[in-house]
Amino acid sequence: MDTLKAIFSRKSVRSYNGEISEGELKTILKAAYAAPIGRALYENVHMTVISNKELLSQIDKSCAELFQNPQMHPLYNAPLFVLVSAKLNGNADNVGYSNCAIVVQNMALAAVELGIGACHIWGAVRAILQNKELLAKLNLPEGFTPCCGIILGKTNETYTERQIPEGRIKTDFIR
Numbered sequence: 328m329d330t331l332k333a334i335f336s337r338k339s340v341r342s343y344n345g346e347i348s349e350g351e352l353k354t355i356l357k358a359a360y361a362a363p364i365g366r367a368l369y370e371n372v373h374m375t376v377i378s379n380k381e382l383l384s385q386i387d388k389s390c391a392e393l394f395q396n397p398q399m400h401p402l403y404n405a406p407l408f409v410l411v412s413a414k415l416n417g418n419a420d421n422v423g424y425s426n427c428a429i430v431v432q433n434m435a436l437a438a439v440e441l442g443i444g445a446c447h448i449w450g451a452v453r454a455i456l457q458n459k460e461l462l463a464k465l466n467l468p469e470g471f472t473p474c475c476g477i478i479l480g481k482t483n484e485t486y487t488e489r490q491i492p493e494g495r496i497k498t499d500f501i502r
């Protein structure tokens with residue numbers, strides 16, 4: 328298994344030049360469905376695969392407005408944005424958010440294996456949350472909140488194993 332190679336090669340890709348194939352999308356979605364989900368409550372997670380150019384452009388613009396920078400393209404002109412939403416549950420919201428993040432990370436690792444560009448996207452999700460009109464266009468089932476997402480697309484960038492600095496995340500050991 329080359330899992331560690333994929334993990335050490337993953338990086339955020341922010342330049343895109345084409346759409347992925349239906350077969351590649353199917354594999355990416357299968358990776359999402361393979362994610363661990365708290366108490367196996369799969370019905371508490373919802374995915375929205377957005378390739379509609381007009382909607383992508385509206386999300387991009389709304390996020391650029393949020394960041395007060397009309398020149399920026401927070402979706403990097405990627406042809407696909409997969410939004411992951413959760414049915415949040417008051418005190419147990421940490422599970423809902425975590426479910427979505429894990430689903431996204433599974434898709435990011437599958438993208439490495441397929442040589443597809445991918446980048447976790449949280450900024451645009453904030454923009455969606457603040458834009459009622461945009462939120463309505465997503466047709467989310469009742470009670471679901473957008474939590475995170477990932478852009479995907481063909482890229483000229485390649486994945487090679489990176490040096491991961493030891494101790495980059497402060498880590499305490501209690502022995």
Ligand SMILES: Cc1cc2nc3c(=O)[nH]c(=O)nc-3n(C[C@H](O)[C@H](O)[C@H](O)COP(=O)(O)O)c2cc1C
Nearest residue numbers: 337338339340341401428446447448449450451475
């Ligand atoms: C929770 C989360 C949210 C992120 N949101 C964005 C985002 O909105 N836009 C973006 O360009 N990158 C986003 N990223 C990517 C991070 O900037 C990136 O992972 C970090 O700079 C490390 O770089 P690497 O992914 O190449 O290792 C996000 C990553 C995570 C984990």
